Amino acid sequence: MRGxxxxxxxxxxxxxxxxxxxxxxxxxxxxGGTSSKPKVGxxxxxxxxxFWGNYLKYESTYEQQLGVxxxxxxxxxxxxxxxxxxxxxxxxxxxxxxxxxQALIVNPADSAAIGPALDYAKSKNIPVVTVDVAPSxxxxxxxxxxDNNAYGNKSCDYIASHASGPGTIAMVEGDxxxxxxxxxxxxxxxxxxxxxxxxxxxxxxxxxxxxxPAVQNxxxxxxxxxxxxxxxxxxxxxxxxxxxAEKQKNKYSDxxxxxxxxxxxxxxxxxxxxxxxxxxxxxxxxxPADKYAYYAIFYAKQxxxxxxxxxxxxxxxxxxxVTVQGNLEDALAAPLVTLSGDKGSTQVNSTDLWCxxx
Numbered sequence: 001m002r003g004x005x006x007x008x009x010x011x012x013x014x015x016x017x018x019x020x021x022x023x024x025x026x027x028x029x030x031x032g033g034t035s036s037k038p039k040v041g042x043x044x045x046x047x048x049x050x051f052w053g054n055y056l057k058y059e060s061t062y063e064q065q066l067g068v069x070x071x072x073x074x075x076x077x078x079x080x081x082x083x084x085x086x087x088x089x090x091x092x093x094x095x096x097x098x099x100x101x102q103a104l105i106v107n108p109a110d111s112a113a114i115g116p117a118l119d120y121a122k123s124k125n126i127p128v129v130t131v132d133v134a135p136s137x138x139x140x141x142x143x144x145x146x147d148n149n150a151y152g153n154k155s156c157d158y159i160a161s162h163a164s165g166p167g168t169i170a171m172v173e174g175d176x177x178x179x180x181x182x183x184x185x186x187x188x189x190x191x192x193x194x195x196x197x198x199x200x201x202x203x204x205x206x207x208x209x210x211x212x213p214a215v216q217n218x219x220x221x222x223x224x225x226x227x228x229x230x231x232x233x234x235x236x237x238x239x240x241x242x243x244x245a246e247k248q249k250n251k252y253s254d255x256x257x258x259x260x261x262x263x264x265x266x267x268x269x270x271x272x273x274x275x276x277x278x279x280x281x282x283x284x285x286x287x288p289a290d291k292y293a294y295y296a297i298f299y300a301k302q303x304x305x306x307x308x309x310x311x312x313x314x315x316x317x318x319x320x321x322v323t324v325q326g327n328l329e330d331a332l333a334a335p336l337v338t339l340s341g342d343k344g345s346t347q348v349n350s351t352d353l354w355c356x357x358x
Contacts, residue, residue, distance in 0.1 A: 037067055037068050037069040038067075038068050038069065038102050038103070038300075038301055038304045039068070039069050039071055039100050039101050039102050039103075040068050040069065040070055040071065040101060040102065040103050040104065040105060040297065040300045040301070040304075041070075041071045041072050041092075041093070041096030041097070041099070041101030041103070041104045041105070042059075042070050042071065042072050042096075042104075042105045042106075043072065043089050043092045043093060043096070043104065043105070043106045043107065044105075044106075044107040044131075045085060045107050045108075045109045050236065050237065050267075050269050050270075050271060051235075051236070051267055051269055051287070051289055054269065054270070054289045054290075054354070055289045055292060055293050056293075058289060058290045058292075058293035058294065059293040059296075059297070061293075062293055062294045062297050062298075063297065066294075066297050066298060066301055067301075068297055068300070068301055070105075070297075071096055071099060071100075071101050072092070072096055085109040085110075086108075086109050086110040086113035086114065087113075089106065089108070089109055089113075089114060089117055090114075090116055090117040090120070093106065093117040093120060093121060094117075094120060097120070097121065097124050097126050101126060102126065102304045103126060103127045103128070103129065103141075103300040103301070103303050103304050104121055104126060104127070104128045104129070104300070105128075105129050105130075105131055105296045105297065105300050106118075106128055106129070106130050106131070107130065107131050107132050107133055108130055108133045108134075108135055108178075110177045110178070111133060111134060111135050111136040111137070111177065111178055111179040112135075112136050112137045112177065113137075113177070114130075114135050114137065114138060115135065115136075115137025115138040116138075117138070118135060118137070118138025118139060118140060119138055122138070122139060127140075127141035127300070127303035127304070128140045128141055129141055129142050129143070129144060129296050129299045129300045129303065130142075130143050130144070130145075131143075131144045131145070131292050131293075131296040132144070132145055132180070132287075132292055133145065133178055133179060133180050134179045134180075134324045134325055134327065134329060135179075135325065135327065136179055136325050139326065139327060140327050140328075141299065141300075141303040141328070142299040142302075142303070142309065142327075142328050142329065142330060143324055143327055143328065143329035143330070144291075144292055144295045144296045144299060144329075144330055144332065145180075145292075145324075145329055145330075145331065145332065146285075146287060146288070146331065146332045146333065146334035147183075147331050147334065148179070148180045148183035148184050148187070149183045149184070149186055149187040149190075150187060150285075150334065151183070151184045151187060151234075151266050151285045151287075151334060152183065152184035152185060152186060152187025152188035152189075152190075152191075152232070152234075153187035153188065153190060153191045154187075154285060154336045155184075155187075155188060155232045155264045155265075155266065155283070155285060155336075156169060156171075156187070156188035156189075156191050156192055156201070156232055156264075157191045157195065157196075158262075158264055158282070158283050158336060158338075158343065158345075159229065159230035159232060159262045159264055159282075160191075160192060160195070160196040160199050160229075160230075161196075161343065162230075162262055162282070163199075163229035163230060163262060164229065164259075165229070166196075166198035166199055166227075166229075167199065167200070167227035167228060167229035168199070168200045168201070168202055168225045168227050168228055168229060169188070169192065169199060169200070169201050169202070169228075169229060169230045169231070169232055170201075170202050170204065170217075170218065170221035170225060170228060170230070170231045170232070171185065171188055171201055171202070171203045171204065171231075171232045171234075172204050172206060172214050172217050172218050172221075172231065172232065172233040172234060172238065172242075173185050173203055173204060173205045173206060173234050174206060174209045174234040174235055175205070175206065175207055175208050175209050176205055178209075179324075179325070180234075181205075181209075181234055184234050184266065185203065185234075188201060188232055189201060199229070202221060202225060204217035204218075204220070204221065206234075209235060209237075211237045211238050211241065212241075214233060214237075214238035214241075214242075215238050215241035215242055215244075215245060218231055218233065218238065218241075218242040218245060219242075219245045219249075222245060222246060222249050222251055222261075223249070228261055229261070229262065230261060230262035230263065230264065230282075231261060231262070231263050231264075232264050232265075233263070233264070233265045233266070234265075234266055235265065235266055235267055236265045236266065236267035236268075236269050236271070236272050236284065238265075239263065239265050239272065239275060239281060240275075242263060243263070243275075243280055243281075246261060254279040254280070255276075255279040255280070255281070255282050255339065256279065262282045263280075263281055263282055264281075264282055264283045264284065265281065265283075265284045265285075266284060266285045266287060267284060267285070267287045268284050268285060268286030268287050268288070268334075268337055268353060268354060268355055269284075269289075269355060270355040270356075272284045272337075272355065273337065273348050273353065273355035273356065276337065276338065276339050276348045277339065277348055277349075279339065282338070283336055283337060283338045283345065284336075284337050285334050285335070285336055285337070286334050286335050286336075286337050286346065286353050286354065286355070287334055288332060288333075288334065288354050289354050290354040290357060291317070291332050291354070292332070295330055295332070299330070309321055309328055310328070311323045311328060315330065317332070317333075318333045319331050319332045319333055337350075337353060337355075
């Protein structure tokens with residue numbers, strides 16, 4: 001993560017000083033004069049290997065920097081082909097608490113189904129930080145997540161404002177059991193209805209964020225929609241398959257070419273930035289894996305120390321504390337990323353992007 005380690009939050013000009021000064025100083029907590037690291041349990045999904053693979057590398061770095069012990073053996077819960085990931089996450093939460101976790105970092109597989117796990121943690125007075133996905137059931141200490149409504153808003157605004165003329169945008173949605181997918185879909189619909197009434201949206205839900213079904217959805221759109229102007233895919237993994245499908249159907253041209261179908265994804269992964277540089281992908285939204293990893297650990301440690309936050313506070317890393325589904329969220333900045341840096345976007349080679357922080 002670029003910048004300092006501490007988070008200073010301001011509300012009405014009053015500085016809320018973080019209780020865990022050891023974080024800023026790089027020291028460890030002490031118990032009875034003996035050095036000990038706070039124990040933080042981690043329960044993650046692995047539905048986006050590229051994103052979470054990078055997240056885990058950052059997590060390992062910040063585990064050392066912030067002086068915590070991340071628990072759980074393998075820090076990613078892979079799902080068996082016939083398994084129920086939501087049920088497994090409940091079991092993982094209970095196991096980590098039984099093993100002595102003082103706080104938890106959870107990436108919910110399902111925004112509602114994670115509720116029983118959060119209720120159990122609350123009954124044991126174990127604070128929970130959710131990362132990337134906000135829960136729609138249960139209470140948490142903090143959500144570390146970018147504004148996913150803005151993901152959809154920026155993505156579809158970019159497509160409509162750069163299209164050759166009015167027409168249809170195919171939206172390849174993620175799994176709508178996730179609040180992230182619902183927010184991205186809502187953001188896209190809102191901006192088109194408000195600003196681009198001559199455009200239509202054709203939505204295709206993709207269960208379990210599956211790559212092959214997402215590519216098939218996009219392929220269907222390429223065949224069925226005669227006035228297709230762009231494809232908005234809620235995440236990055238299907239993009240290569242979508243580009244291949246366009247080529248197979250002789251509907252591909254580089255960004256800027258004639259009859260180009262605009263393609264915008266979300267994640268801001270290193271591969272996506274490479275696709276933008278090679279003019280295969282028009283734009284993405286930077287979902288900062290480095291900051292997600294850093295602040296998930298940071299807030300888990302703050303929770304153990306008893307630091308309190310409230311909605312309306314602003315941070316020193318260009319974000320605000322907001323309320324989402326009754327819980328506090330550090331709504332991290334997530335800029336639009338393009339080749340040229342037009343329309344208020346961030347230029348793809350910017351060193352502020354995690355895709356260039358390899």
